Amino acid sequence: SLSLSLSLSLSLPLSLAFSFLTSPPLLSLLLSLLTSPSPPSLLSLSLSLSLSLSLSLSLSLSLSLSLSLSLSLSLSLSFSPLCPSPLPLPPLQDAFFSHPLYNLPSPAVPEEDWLLRVKPKAQPSKESSLFWVSTLQDGYEDVQWNSSSSSHPPWLRFHMGISRWELYPNPDPNMGPLVQQLATHHIVSAVQKSGGTQLKLVMSFPNYGQAIFKPMKQERDEETNFNLYYFSDFERHNAEIAAFHLDRILGYRRIPPVVGRLVDVVKDIKDVTTDHKLARTFFSSPVGNTCFYGQCSYYCSTEHAVCGRPTALEGSVALMLPDLSLAIRRTWRSPWRRSYSRSKLAKWETEPDYCSTVKKTAPYDKGTRLVDVVDLAILDFLMSNMDRHHYETFEKFGNDTFLLHLDNGRAFGRHSKDEPSILAPLRQCCRIRRSTWLRLRLLALPHFRLSDVMRESLGRDPLSVATTPLLAEPHLAALDRRLTVVLRAVNRCLEEKGGGAGTMGGARGGVWDGAGDEVVIYDDMS
Numbered sequence: 355s356l357s358l359s360l361s362l363s364l365s366l367p368l369s370l371a372f373s374f375l376t377s378p379p380l381l382s383l384l385l386s387l388l389t390s391p392s393p394p395s396l397l398s399l400s401l402s403l404s405l406s407l408s409l410s411l412s413l414s415l416s417l418s419l420s421l422s423l424s425l426s427l428s429l430s431l432s433f434s435p436l437c438p439s440p441l442p443l444p445p446l447q448d449a450f451f452s453h454p455l456y457n458l459p460s461p462a463v464p465e466e467d468w469l470l471r472v473k474p475k476a477q478p479s480k481e482s483s484l485f486w487v488s489t490l491q492d493g494y495e496d497v498q499w500n501s502s503s504s505s506h507p508p509w510l511r512f513h514m515g516i517s518r519w520e521l522y523p524n525p526d527p528n529m530g531p532l533v534q535q536l537a538t539h540h541i542v543s544a545v546q547k548s549g550g551t552q553l554k555l556v557m558s559f560p561n562y563g564q565a566i567f568k569p570m571k572q573e574r575d576e577e578t579n580f581n582l583y584y585f586s587d588f589e590r591h592n593a594e595i596a597a598f599h600l601d602r603i604l605g606y607r608r609i610p611p612v613v614g615r616l617v618d619v620v621k622d623i624k625d626v627t628t629d630h631k632l633a634r635t636f637f638s639s640p641v642g643n644t645c646f647y648g649q650c651s652y653y654c655s656t657e658h659a660v661c662g663r664p665t666a667l668e669g670s671v672a673l674m675l676p677d678l679s680l681a682i683r684r685t686w687r688s689p690w691r692r693s694y695s696r697s698k699l700a701k702w703e704t705e706p707d708y709c710s711t712v713k714k715t716a717p718y719d720k721g722t723r724l725v726d727v728v729d730l731a732i733l734d735f736l737m738s739n740m741d742r743h744h745y746e747t748f749e750k751f752g753n754d755t756f757l758l759h760l761d762n763g764r765a766f767g768r769h770s771k772d773e774p775s776i777l778a779p780l781r782q783c784c785r786i787r788r789s790t791w792l793r794l795r796l797l798a799l800p801h802f803r804l805s806d807v808m809r810e811s812l813g814r815d816p817l818s819v820a821t822t823p824l825l826a827e828p829h830l831a832a833l834d835r836r837l838t839v840v841l842r843a844v845n846r847c848l849e850e851k852g853g854g855a856g857t858m859g860g861a862r863g864g865v866w867d868g869a870g871d872e873v874v875i876y877d878d879m880s
């Protein structure tokens with residue numbers, strides 16, 4: 355079944371097999387079939403099952419049925435109990451992202467630079483369809499997911515759009531529908547995600563999409579206790595959301611989409627979970643709120659439970675990357691990793707010439723890897739994330755590829771203080787991509803001010819449409835302050851190295867010839 359999955363034929367039986375493999379519960383599978391919006395016959399079935407359906411909804415649904423399948427898909431979003439109607443999200447494209455610096459000419463993506471490929475005429479094997487017919491008699495046979503991308507659900511279109519240099523393009527017409535679904539789609543299953551230190555859940559949607567849910571643990575305007583080490587800090591759901599926006603505004607596009615969402619602890623988690631260990635940790639607090647704490651190595655105890663009000667719980671929902679069986683990821687230890695000890699310092703903190711060693715070490719001695727680590731350091735400095743011990747890449751692309759910026763929950767903990775050491779890669783190596791540098795300078799201009807662009811961008815998150823801003827104003831102000839620190843660091847490098855801006859011949863992925871150790875600006879634009 356692994357080789358079948360690899361062919362990614364996108365037929366329903368196969369994706370069923372797939373979702374069965376990735377999320378064990380058969381029950382949720384049945385449920386997802388019932389609520390699957392794809393085939394009209396099934397849709398009406400799920401309609402008749404739904405009690406809370408209003409007249410206007412069924413009207414618009416039948417309308418959309420005659421129009422197209424994908425339309426009915428987005429309409430079924432309104433089933434979520436906490437979101438009675440689709441949120442009025444403004445269009446995601448705006449003047450800012452139309453700027454030429456966000457639309458650099460790039461050659462067409464060669465076939466081998468896509469992470470996943472659809473086999474155009476792949477048919478499910480007899481064996482696998484028979485296997486599924488036995489349990490799910492009628493229903494899915496009519497479904498035709500073909501290679502035309504308009505028939506794919508947004509999460510799948512996102513997966514199909516991942517390439518060697520970015521997770522998604524700009525502009526991305528798929529981003530709106532994808533964000534909308536993450537924010538409103540019916541949750542058919544929620545189980546604890548294994549691995550990692552803090553509590554998080556994997557949620558599944560009726561169209562087989564999956565997402566990682568991190569619950570709110572800290573109020574948005576709360577600052578992290580100054581006596582707390584970065585490695586014992588809480589993870590913040592709004593940091594995950596804000597990091598996605600910031601990464602996109604910096605023009606990186608290396609963080610999977612994350613949205614804010616209010617879930618119902620009972621209906622969306624407790625009632626649908628097949629995770630017995632998780633289910634056992636639910637309880638009612640003294641004031642009658644429903645709480646749970648799960649099982650993990652930090653903060654998973656009654657004292658650190660997450661609680662609904664009385665059942666509504668805020669959290670971040672991050673789209674899951676393609677399953678590891680389809681796209682293996684490689685984990686790299688960051689050369690500027692902290693010691694994760696209260697008493698020890700890391701090598702880079704004591705050796706002033708640390709970067710010259712890194713520059714000679716593979717894979718940092720060639721290509722874009724070093725400037726990509728600098729890009730990541732800039733993102734982390736802006737949001738004050740000290741917890742970047744590792745980063746990941748897609749194995750398929752070898753060393754010439756972008757870095758995934760996953761796990762940003764410990765960012766945006768403090769606004770009143772900057773952490774200069776996070777910028778060490780930039781300060782010590784004195785190298786930065788030209789495109790990054792130019793975009794940073796753009797974001798320092800009064801009419802494109804970083805804090806303003808962030809405020810506007812975050813304002814489009816479904817959660818801030820519904821409640822209060824996702825980042826408190828002092829955090830936004832800190833972004834502008836830190837941006838000037840980054841630009842000053844680049845200027846200092848240029849002064850020290852005699853304005854050593856030069857072309858290195860190689861554009862994206864070009865081979866670093868090692869000749870220009872003095873070059874500050876890595877030319878990725880020629």
Ligand SMILES: Nc1ncnc2c1ncn2[C@@H]1O[C@H](COP(=O)(O)OP(=O)(O)OP(=O)(O)O)[C@@H](O)[C@H]1O
Binds near residue numbers: 551566589675
């Ligand atoms: N959007 C995603 N899609 C798929 N896998 C993901 C995604 N985000 C994170 N992961 C994987 O899950 C792992 C744990 O997630 P994350 O790092 O966010 O949690 P954590 O509790 O902070 O973990 P740790 O304590 O190890 O840092 C990551 O190392 C990554 O491999």
Ligand SMILES: [Mn+2]
Binds near residue numbers: 741
């Ligand atoms: Mn982490």
